[in-house]
Amino acid sequence: MSASDLDLQDEQKSFDGKFVLPTNKSIGAEKIAPDAIDEPCVYFCGNSLGAMPKRAAELVKEELDIWGSRAVEGHFSHPKQREWKDIATLAATELAPLIGASEDEIACMASLTSNLHLMMNTFYQPTPTRFKILCEYKAFPSDQYAFNSQASLHGFDPKDTVLEVQPRPGEYTIRTEDILDIIKKEGQSIAIVLFSGVQYYTGQYFQMEAITKFAQEQGCVCGWDLAHAIGNVPLSLHDWGVDFAVWCSYKYLNSGPGTLGGLFLHQKWDKLTPKFAGWWGHDPDTRFDMPPTFSPAPGAKRFAQSNPSVLATTCLLGSLEVFKEAGGIQKLRGKSIRLTSYLEKLFRSSKFFVEAPSLEQQQTKPCFTIITPSNPEERGAQLSVLFAPSGVMQKIDNGLKLRGIIGDERRPDVIRLTPIPLYNTFQDCQKAAIALDESFEELV
Template sequence: MPNAAYELTREFAEEMDKKDPLKGFRDQFFLPQKKGKTAIYFCGNSLGLQPRTVASYLDAELQKWADKGVDGHFEGEVPWVDARKPSKPQLARLLGAAPDEVVAMNGLSVNLHLLLVSFYRPQGKRFKVLCEAGAFPSDQYVLESQVRYHGYQPDEALLEIAPRPGEHLLHTADILETIRHHKEELALVMLPGVQYYTGQCFDMAAISREARLYGIPVGVDLAHAIGNVPLSLHDWEVDFATWCSYKYLNAGPGNVSGIFVHRKHGKDPGIPRFAGWWGHLEEKRFAMEKGFIPMSGADGWLLSNDPVFGLAALQASLDIFEAAGMEKIRAKSELLTGYLEFVIRETIAARDVLEIITPSKPTDRGCQLSLLVHKGGKTLVDTWTKNGLVADWRNPNVVRLAPVPLYNSFQDVYAFGEILSESLKH
């Protein structure tokens, strides 16, 4: 729907919600309350809301533990030794991958370290890592420590690409040109799928294609991309990726991460890696013998037993994604985020109070708008919070708004417009 078709009226928002094919999914989540009213929760890019079914999924595992004790590892519909397996095809569909290329495990930073053991292999003059300036601290610290582990200093080994002067976003052409210019020095390209601060979605297909021309591995941090934007990791020939499950995947605070390893690597048992018992060849795992033989695919990077309770919470959310369908989720996301952009621009009019720094083109963003607050700063955002908004403030002067299509509505967006309008009067 083009902006010209949007209307800044309550009636329009109500009509859009009536026509929304996903409107019933809002009722499948617990919605936070503020001062006795349902909050406008635009913070799913930081922590997704709890599905109402999570308790029943966890209770089933708790009851199994109570009834069976250690026998739960090998008995029941899904024995605990197989706890990760139901999520694999569903994660694969969200990632555009094959089930053998994905597995849920560990936390994002742990997974990134493990993957860099395999894919950051500096040799000679090829030792640099291309990453974005202002990456999320998790990625910054992981990369800094990895290059130091290999004997390099971050200032020389981390090639940080920044927006052009006076701009907030990266140009795909600049990323591709940087790869070409430094092709003899790069040992790895490591970028996010969606940049956490600006909400910019990168052209992962073009970046991976360019890097492959020079034999440079490509890794992607999908923390803000999975469950948010369409992904085709296998077809894009991304080498590896990792993500967290507590943002758009709604699996709960600090819950289990996951990895993608392209099949061309997953079928290579000789690729360097840190090994663990749970990644050992499954049919020989309990032989308890020396000599690590990795399972084929992403499972060969497993270290420890599957986190049963965390996977249960993740499964509750994945089943909702399966029922809704990523195609419908994305379609609503584009409409809803477009409406939020429209409401903000119409409300602020010519006032130089704030600036949207997220791309306006739907294919270049997910369901997030980052607002650079020129006047009022956090005081202005605190006013929004007092009036029922839950959003995410990032120093020094950016607030991130994420209208998540599974549980946010067009009326939420309109209500935020009213809060914004009232705050501008003061």
């Protein structure tokens, strides 16, 4: 079946009109046909920064108008019933179905790494015998910095404290059995298990439920960085018993560059008192009475410190409206699997594709492989494409941009290409595959 036929059968294709995408002209796509220069490019970089929802722009304009007309009264009296004092709670309510949690288990606040530190300050309570932090090899750098600084803060050498699970020789992703094996062997010395839900570099979707359960059986706390998982794959944090999780919202949640983060705290931890209390973590029923003694808000919201940016939260609400209209994360996941599988099929049919074990032997002939798991249950929307020999990736990336394809390069040799079900199509996948082959043809 052709890409155009697949798009015709797609019930959710209409949602690509709800986002603003860069045009071929705006990204300098010089090798695009003249009659397509003003059309949207193929934006396969939503794993790094999501496209702008038109609804987010509309809501921000509304808030700016209300700021001008109501000023401080917008906190308590809002013509659209989005009182600013409650806007983070409104966002948490809308987020709950995406992560499988109750509204009280969610706090929309701050940024990913600051929330990670808050949760680690709460849950990382090392002892001389149980002090290690277990994570994946090559976790996102900000996570690595957080792990190392938390270890140092408690007087431990990060080299002895941060335990990384690596892929087996010749492989690119981590086997679940290897993670569980290390937890079993090292469990009595591990204080906290903290992986990415979806690994940012390879796109691997970890078996969160199994890892969480096994870690907790060994007496470890288990938390998750959901930066690349939230809005990408279905999650059931409450039912899985996850202790805590943190995320940003500017990737698959499309809330805009550098906007609001969030955290999840399982209701079993409702009695925890924050070490670093702030005004917005106080009980909302008495917050504006300005009492001198901190009385924690229900659930995860007790960890909030300052009032959130209304404009940033509004951007998130605009995107979450589109998620709801599209039928929720389960329905979007179905389309995501179809899109990514189609893109993988097209890439594998290229004469420049090689299976992963053969790639390292290619020292002269330009070629590529895919290091993201082929099993749809073990990945999200992303395909991480590895190029050889060294130096080829930058040339291919430039060739793709000239043909209207925006991916995300990760030096030295990887481009991440991510068909997003909310705004990408099967024809986008076909254009990317053609552009990839044409870019390779220029090298040989």
